[in-house]
Amino acid sequence: MRDVLDLDLVTPWVPEVVAGSAHLHRAVRWLHVAEALDVGVMLSGGEMVLTTGLLLAGDERAQREYVESMQRADVAAVVLGLGRAFRTTPEPMRRAAERxxxxxxxxxxxxxxxxLTEEVHARLVHGRFAALDLSDRVRSSLTALNLSGASLQQVLDEIAAHSGCPAVVVNLAQRVLASAGDKGSLNDLLRDWERVSGQVAELAGSGAVTVGPDGWIVAPLEARGRQWGRLVLFGHHGPEEFGRVLGARASEALAMHRLLGDQDRGWEDQAAESLLHDLATGTARPEQLVTRVRAAGLPVNRRVFVPVVVRPLGAAPQGRDDMPELIEHALAEHPGVAGLVARIGAAGTAVLLSIPAGQDADAAVHKVAVRVRGELAGRGRTVVVGAGFGCRELDEVRRSFVEAVHVADAAVAGPPDAPVARLRDVRLRGLVRLLRDEPELQAFIGRELGPLLGNPALLEVLRTYLATGRNKSAAAQVHHVSRPALYRRLQSIESLLGIDLDDWEQLTSLYVALLAHEAQRAAGPGPGR
Structure with a gap:
């Protein structure tokens, strides 16, 4: 209605809003010129009714009832032309309209x-054609992305581009699963997410796209007939009808993406994985991470963050990997300790624990590890748990994650007795794992083991010989050979490498090189790989 009053055509007629000024945001669906007293029964809502009030003059009761009938018909506004029936605004009509x-x-x-009718109707028709064109363009581009196998982030980026404002996907708990658009605007929104999410919840309607007066658009996201989240566009500057079209087409595309996507990895899993990846690799600035972590539902104020990596021992179970769900169930048993859980690589799960600063972080990690191992053991799963050092700032988490990954990898090769392994528990093996990607260590392996790297049989004999504490009888039994045969193989190793296996310094170098070689062979993808 406000747009109609701003038309150049209307200005010379000196319009004055005498009542209901707080409702000028109402959409005008059509114009209707009528002098009948019972015109309300002919309306269906959203009309702007034009009248001179000829049949209302001199009857205050009729004036009040006329306005009340307009309210029941849900009109956009009543426009009264002065001069024929009324010289000034009729006070009974004004009071009734305000009420x-x-x-x-x-x-x-x-x-x-x-x-006026011709002008407004022309604009309405043009706007509807424009809305239909927008609908077709948005639907075509988003459908093409979905059918090409685009990621959720790519689809959301396209939605943000069409709407010209930040776009955020949240679940029903108001946890942010994905976001797109101008980074500065997103940071401002996520920084104050607790307040913003409350406003989103208030604005959200019951099943339909909702457009707020500030350009916020909230569209429900459904799967198999049940709502599971919302899409929110913040600050759309176009017409309200365009906003509804964008919300509807975007929610359809996101529903299609969810149906076409990996059914074993929901958007919650993908969101957690993306956030943990950025934390572990340092690809996002610390101030961005704080807002994203808070919006993901992880407490950040006066907390200690401890990365934990859980690796399975033995073959992975067939079918869907339910380890993240089992770990989340174990975390739920520890009030006060929150965690963000995600898969890492083909095997293993990462957890970022958020522990109150007043608690003993080591004790909390120990309790969580005991519960996690017990939960998985009940499903016939044996795992090792590796933890990094506690961090009071999120920008320290990257280094701690690297430590946790390598500790867990080292613990797989030599599982500790404790429920959770730390860097101090994996000793030399852990140090070697931490340095396994260093060029100097790779060169060291080549210098120490070079001739044996092409002879796997002799390399295994050396590994068994050292693993048994240089017990030749035990090593011979492992390889099912006689002691003289083992002696000959050990002599071949000494000859190829040019060393003396009774020299402790040379033997130590060989042992370190073997540990480094094992670490490289067992290298698996971590959060940053």
């Missing part, structure tokens, strides 16, 4: 209603 919340506009100069 009913119906915008009442008077025109102080003669106005040809036909010209």
């Amino acid at each position: 009913c919340g119906v915008p009442l506009v008077v025109l102080h100069r003669p106005a040809p209603f036909a010209r």
Whole structure:
């Protein structure tokens, strides 16, 4: 209605809003010129009714009832042309309009209603064609992305581009699963997410796209007939009808993406994995991480963060990997300790624990590890748990994650007795694992083991010989050979390498090189790989 009053055509008629000014945001669906007292029964809502009030003059009761009938018909506004029936605004109509919340506009100069009707109807028709064109363009581009196998982030980026404002996907707990758009605007939103999410919940309607007066658009996201989240566009500057179209087409595309996507990895899993990846690799600035972590539902104020990596021992179970769900169930048993859980690589799960600063972080990690191992053991799963050092700032988490990954990898090769392994528990093996990607260590392996790297049989003999504490009888039994045969193989190793296996310094170098070689062979993808 406000747009109609701003038309150049209307200005010369000196419009004045005398009641209901708080409702000028109402959409005008059509114009209707009528002098009948019972015109309300002919309306279906959203009309702007134009009248001179000829049949209302001198009857205050009729004036009040007329406005009340307009309220029941849910009109956009009533426009009264002064001059024929009324010289000034009729006070009974004004009071009734204010009470009913119906915008009442008077025109102080003669106005040809036909010209206004023609102008507004032309704009409405043009707008509807434009909305249909927008709908087709948005649907085509998003469908093409979905059918090409695009990621959720790519689809959301396209939605943000069409809407020209930040776009955020949240679940029903208001946890942010994905976001797109201008980074500065997103950071401002996520920084104050607790307040913003409350406003989103208030704005959200019951099943339909909702457009707020500030350009916020909330569209429900459904799967198999049940709502599971919302898409929110913050600050759309186009017409309200365009906003509804964008919300509807975008929610359809996101529903299709969810159906076409990996059914074993929901958006919650993908969101957690993406956030943990950025934390572990340092690809996002610390101030961005704080807002994203808070919006993901992880407490950040006065907390200690401890990365934990859980690796399975033995073959992975067939079918869907339910380790993240089992770990989340174990975490739920520890009130006060929160965690963000995600898969890492083909095997293993990462957890970022958020522990209150006043608690003993080591004790909390120990309790969580005991519960996690017990939960998985009940499903016939044996795992090792490796933890990094406690961090009071999120920008320290990257180094701690690297430590946790390598500790867990080292613990797989030599599982500790304790429920959770730390860097101090894996000793030399852990140090070697931490340095396994260093060029100097790779060169060291080549210098120490070079001739044996092409002879796997002799390399295994050396590994067994050292693993048994240089017990030749035990090593011979492992390889099912006689002691003289083992002696000959050990002599071959000494000859190829040019060393003396009774020299402790040379033997130590060989042992370190073997540990480094094992670490490289067992290298698996971590959060940053």
